[in-house]
Amino acid sequence: MEYFTIVISAIFVNNIVLAQFLGICPFLGVSSKVETAIGMSAAVVFVMTLATIVTYLIQNYILIPLNIGFMQTVTYILVIASLVQMVEIILKKVSPALYQALGVFLPLITTNCAILGVAILVIQKNFNLLQSVVFAVANAVGFALALIIFSGIREHLDLVDVPEGMKGVPVALLTAGLLSLAFMGFAGLVK
Amino acid sequence: MTQWKNFTKGFLRENPVFILLLGMCPTLGVTTSAINGLGMGLATTFVLVMANLVISLVKDIIPNKVRIPCFIVIIAAFVTIVDLVMAAYFQALHEQLGIFIPLIVVNCIVLARAEAFASKNTVLTSIIDGVGMGLGFSFALTILGGLREILGSGAIFGHKFIAGDGILIFVLAPGAFIALAYLIAIVNKINKSSI
Numbered sequence: 001m002e003y004f005t006i007v008i009s010a011i012f013v014n015n016i017v018l019a020q021f022l023g024i025c026p027f028l029g030v031s032s033k034v035e036t037a038i039g040m041s042a043a044v045v046f047v048m049t050l051a052t053i054v055t056y057l058i059q060n061y062i063l064i065p066l067n068i069g070f071m072q073t074v075t076y077i078l079v080i081a082s083l084v085q086m087v088e089i090i091l092k093k094v095s096p097a098l099y100q101a102l103g104v105f106l107p108l109i110t111t112n113c114a115i116l117g118v119a120i121l122v123i124q125k126n127f128n129l130l131q132s133v134v135f136a137v138a139n140a141v142g143f144a145l146a147l148i149i150f151s152g153i154r155e156h157l158d159l160v161d162v163p164e165g166m167k168g169v170p171v172a173l174l175t176a177g178l179l180s181l182a183f184m185g186f187a188g189l190v191k
Numbered sequence: 192m193t194q195w196k197n198f199t200k201g202f203l204r205e206n207p208v209f210i211l212l213l214g215m216c217p218t219l220g221v222t223t224s225a226i227n228g229l230g231m232g233l234a235t236t237f238v239l240v241m242a243n244l245v246i247s248l249v250k251d252i253i254p255n256k257v258r259i260p261c262f263i264v265i266i267a268a269f270v271t272i273v274d275l276v277m278a279a280y281f282q283a284l285h286e287q288l289g290i291f292i293p294l295i296v297v298n299c300i301v302l303a304r305a306e307a308f309a310s311k312n313t314v315l316t317s318i319i320d321g322v323g324m325g326l327g328f329s330f331a332l333t334i335l336g337g338l339r340e341i342l343g344s345g346a347i348f349g350h351k352f353i354a355g356d357g358i359l360i361f362v363l364a365p366g367a368f369i370a371l372a373y374l375i376a377i378v379n380k381i382n383k384s385s386i
Binding site for chain 1: 212215216217219220260263264267268270271274275290293294296297298299302360363364365366367368369371372373375376379380
């Protein structure tokens, strides 16, 4: 039940993009086509889960025993950057098909603040390892859901007659606002 | 380009938020009030200036191939400093901004200036660029925060001047997107008419 609450809360109630504002850059950047949105989402699910596990272990078995908790930011960003690089190299060797699909999105993920954000949130919320994994997967699914819905809407926006000044980014942000409003309907679903 | 132009470009012409659309996460996430926006802006300004300063100093020593990881470590070091200093002296603000302080490290604006400007220019020019860009960022965040605070709770910098509740939606998440959408549209209009 506890895990169920974590999942529902992360996907719908406190959606990482629409309610917590993490990962806005890819949300606005790669959302003009549904296909690229799906590719990006898959890459995020993969890296976010892996990064959360690795940073969780580093936090609890290296940083805390050595009493160097203040190194958190520096360590995490380095770990995430090298992890992304490593995943890219391994994928290229092991599964060229998957690499083809995710390849272009992997380097972009290093600067996706959702990855670092979730890694830090997990520590702040005092989750254990299993809870952390569930939380990371749920947040990644939430990110994917928001990104794919948004890109679907944006594809249609191209065909609509938008006032001159609102074209491009403003109307995209406005759409995101309405989407966020819709997600607020889930508030109160879990405590 | 004169130093003055270099300094002022961050406000409207190359404003990081309104024109370059960099650093959107903290822009949307912390601007529930003008003071939060200003605090976040100044914290980012410090990181920007210090990172630009150090990177322009060491740019000739760093091998080209590993420059991005080096930049990130330098930026992360200054973010840690800001995080610890704010936790010690501005505790209330630190709690308000929460996770967005460590996340300055992945704020694209800092890395973008390091890569696009500080790695190619002299120390003085880089510092001026950092100050200008940082203040432009703070300016944008304060405006957005102020707007949301006025509309959402009828107050500015915590001083209430309209009785009763405001339009609650503007302090909540959707308000951030909607307010920023209109602000960008207005800035686009201003920039177009000044050319």
